[in-house]
Amino acid sequence: MKTQRRGPQPAAGPTPPVRRAGLFGRMIAPVREASGLPKWILWAGIVITVIFVVLAVFAPLIAPFDFDQYRSVDGARFAKQAAPSSEHPFGTNVQSTDVLSRVIYGSRTALIVVLIAVAFAMMIGVPLGLISGYRGGRMDRVLLLIMDTLFAFPYLLLAIVIAFLLSESIGRGVMSAAISISVIYIPQYYRVVRNHVLSVREEPFVEAARAIGAKPRTIVRRYVFSNVVQSVPVIATLNAADAILTLAALGFLGYGIQPTEAAEWGYDIQRAIADAGAGIWWTGLFPGLAIVLLVTGLTLLGEGLNDVINPVLRRRRLKRVEIPVSEKTT
Amino acid sequence: MPKQTTSLRTYALTRLALAVPMFLLLLTLVFLLMRVAPGDPISAALGGRLSQEELQIRREAAGYDRPLIVQYFEYLGDVATGDFGTTISDNRPVTGMIVQNGAATLELTMVAMLIAVLVGIGIGLVAGRYRDTPVDVVGRLFGIVIYAAPIFFLGFLAQLVFGKWLGWLPTSGRASPVVTFELNTPTNLFIVDALIAGDWAALSDILKHLVMPATTLGLVTGGIFIRLVRVNVLQTLQGDYIEAARARGLSERSVVFRHAFKNALVPVITVMGLQFALLLSGAVLTEQTFNWPGLGSELIRYLDNRDYIAVQGIITFFALVVVGMSLLIDFVNAWVDPRVRY
Numbered sequence: 001m002k003t004q005r006r007g008p009q010p011a012a013g014p015t016p017p018v019r020r021a022g023l024f025g026r027m028i029a030p031v032r033e034a035s036g037l038p039k040w041i042l043w044a045g046i047v048i049t050v051i052f053v054v055l056a057v058f059a060p061l062i063a064p065f066d067f068d069q070y071r072s073v074d075g076a077r078f079a080k081q082a083a084p085s086s087e088h089p090f091g092t093n094v095q096s097t098d099v100l101s102r103v104i105y106g107s108r109t110a111l112i113v114v115l116i117a118v119a120f121a122m123m124i125g126v127p128l129g130l131i132s133g134y135r136g137g138r139m140d141r142v143l144l145l146i147m148d149t150l151f152a153f154p155y156l157l158l159a160i161v162i163a164f165l166l167s168e169s170i171g172r173g174v175m176s177a178a179i180s181i182s183v184i185y186i187p188q189y190y191r192v193v194r195n196h197v198l199s200v201r202e203e204p205f206v207e208a209a210r211a212i213g214a215k216p217r218t219i220v221r222r223y224v225f226s227n228v229v230q231s232v233p234v235i236a237t238l239n240a241a242d243a244i245l246t247l248a249a250l251g252f253l254g255y256g257i258q259p260t261e262a263a264e265w266g267y268d269i270q271r272a273i274a275d276a277g278a279g280i281w282w283t284g285l286f287p288g289l290a291i292v293l294l295v296t297g298l299t300l301l302g303e304g305l306n307d308v309i310n311p312v313l314r315r316r317r318l319k320r321v322e323i324p325v326s327e328k329t330t
Numbered sequence: 331m332p333k334q335t336t337s338l339r340t341y342a343l344t345r346l347a348l349a350v351p352m353f354l355l356l357l358t359l360v361f362l363l364m365r366v367a368p369g370d371p372i373s374a375a376l377g378g379r380l381s382q383e384e385l386q387i388r389r390e391a392a393g394y395d396r397p398l399i400v401q402y403f404e405y406l407g408d409v410a411t412g413d414f415g416t417t418i419s420d421n422r423p424v425t426g427m428i429v430q431n432g433a434a435t436l437e438l439t440m441v442a443m444l445i446a447v448l449v450g451i452g453i454g455l456v457a458g459r460y461r462d463t464p465v466d467v468v469g470r471l472f473g474i475v476i477y478a479a480p481i482f483f484l485g486f487l488a489q490l491v492f493g494k495w496l497g498w499l500p501t502s503g504r505a506s507p508v509v510t511f512e513l514n515t516p517t518n519l520f521i522v523d524a525l526i527a528g529d530w531a532a533l534s535d536i537l538k539h540l541v542m543p544a545t546t547l548g549l550v551t552g553g554i555f556i557r558l559v560r561v562n563v564l565q566t567l568q569g570d571y572i573e574a575a576r577a578r579g580l581s582e583r584s585v586v587f588r589h590a591f592k593n594a595l596v597p598v599i600t601v602m603g604l605q606f607a608l609l610l611s612g613a614v615l616t617e618q619t620f621n622w623p624g625l626g627s628e629l630i631r632y633l634d635n636r637d638y639i640a641v642q643g644i645i646t647f648f649a650l651v652v653v654g655m656s657l658l659i660d661f662v663n664a665w666v667d668p669r670v671r672y
Binding site: 145146148149150152153154155156157160161162164165241245248249252253254255266269270272273276277278279281284285288291292293295296299300303 | 351352355356363474475477479482483490493494495501604607610612614619629630633641645649652653656
């Protein structure tokens with residue numbers, strides 16, 4: 001069932017120049033090969049995510065008002081909890097701020113916090129997993145136990161307690177939210193990378209590298225890391241989706257970002273719960289939809305990548321094998 | 331089969347031994363987290379309300395002036411004897427609070443878990459069986475979207491639609507004030523209490539209060555199960571023994587139900603056990619959304635009051651539950667699937 005031959009081709013005409021794909025090229029190669037449903041899932045995810053990134057980056061240009069602006073330029077105060085109108089397409093909330101503007105600025109808060117949180121988690125989890133998996137021994141066992149314990153604990157409780165402690169020392173801002181969220185995800189990177197390293201460590205090419213006298217540092221960096229790193233984008237996007245939910249949950253419980261510092265969707269929904277009894281739907285619906293859309297987008301992106309990268313689930317489009325017509329028959 | 335029973339017992343003992351360091355580690359973590367907080371528990375909760383001398387007296391009475399290591403071992407001893415102390419802000423025995431509010435959380439999470447399992451396994455099996463058909467796409471999308479919806483957002487929508495617009499269901503609390511007042515609650519599980527009392531009006535009131543929170547929490551948790559079950563069905567259907575069963579001429583129905591689904595569900599048990607921690611996280615949010623007087627909303631209330639003793643007690647209890655649950659799941663797994671024991 002081989003569709004293409006590997007190895008040296010029989011010399012038939014000039015051989016095409018060998019294109020060497022770099023690390024990035026190798027990483028996106030499966031994306032280009034994708035087909036069918038995974039491809040659609042992947043693209044839907046990319047489109048939704050890009051829309052939110054654009055909203056986040058250009059928030060001041062797109063949003064009609066500031067996120068905490070409660071009066072118009074001429075000083076007139078906006079109506080409180082006003083229904084959607086042409087002036088305020090998503091209405092105003094209990095603090096008389098414009099819901100549309102808060103939703104747009106909220107994407108900025110969400111993406112910044114999540115970027116920092118995922119970066120932190122990766123920077124700590126990936127190296128720990130590499131070292132722990134490659135070195136093994138007692139350190140590996142102790143680290144594994146610690147990480148498993150952290151992983152088993154209800155993630156939100158951990159985040160709340162850490163956010164609470166940080167709020168006592170460094171206040172409730174973007175940084176403290178990002179740190180509390182990143183703690184939850186460190187064990188995931190650690191575990192995936194460690195388990196992957198355990199299998200890569202036994203590969204012949206690693207043994208070969210060891211045989212020619214490469215230092216452990218070099219082996220881990222050049223041979224193990226580049227093989228393990230493939231699984232990181234999938235976890236990172238799925239974690240980002242999850243982190244958005246965690247940030248919103250923290251905000252909802254009152255341990256997220258100080259409301260004066262930034263617009264945050266979870267906090268907005270917490271304020272909106274009281275509105276539900278009065279039949280005011282616009283204050284909660286729009287921030288909620290924003291969360292659902294962004295998380296769906298990131299999840300689709302992650303699932304699409306997983307379908308495309310993970311060889312177990314991967315379905316490649318098999319190219320039709322052209323059997324050259326033998327010349328002898330003529 | 332005497333040999334098998336011994337191996338199961340050995341497995342259980344080893345597993346139990348492995349749970350001990352994990353539990354100790356969790357306790358240490360909780361202790362350290364609560365002690366790195368600035369200030370001691372007494373002044374954090376009561377500072378500003380009492381004079382310095384009175385604070386000092388209380389601190390000494392509670393033993394917070396002693397070295398950390400002494401306090402640590404005392405904490406471990408307290409946990410071993412099930413005594414979590416008394417809350418600082420409202421002078422309640424923590425153990426009593428855990429029993430009382432824990433029952434509310436237990437009732438909520440059990441019903442939610444039931445809904446999650448029904449939804450998750452049902453949709454997951456169908457989606458996995460009919461891979462890449464419209465059924466699969468819809469099932470998967472439902473799973474993804476429901477997972478993407480924060481519990482409190484679903485709760486907000488449910489309160490708006492079923493509470494305000496349709497007026498079918500109450501939006502907060504476990505029962506109407508009258509029922510709470512009149513019902514005798516020996517177990518604190520209101521459904522059980524109403525059944526014992528044979529009070530059908532109260533039962534219907536309690537169930538009405540339970541529907542929205544439990545469904546909200548259950549649907550979100552079920553969304554995760556859909557993905558798990560689906561992937562497991564996919565991988566099982568690719569197994570050699572499935573092909574063998576087909577080759578033997580078994581009907582597709584028998585292949586799918588007797589051979590594939592059963593085996594696909596074994597790993598799901600484990601993962602469902604892991605989701606229990608997630609369910610607890612979700613319970614905190616659900617309780618906060620629907621004013622459900624469980625441990626989660628108590629935790630937030632005590633955090634807001636900076637009552638470290640109460641917070642430490644609740645979190646320690648959650649840690650206990652999580653470790654116990656993971657043990658239980660592993661035992662069930664070892665019992666169902668002999669391969670696990672090796």
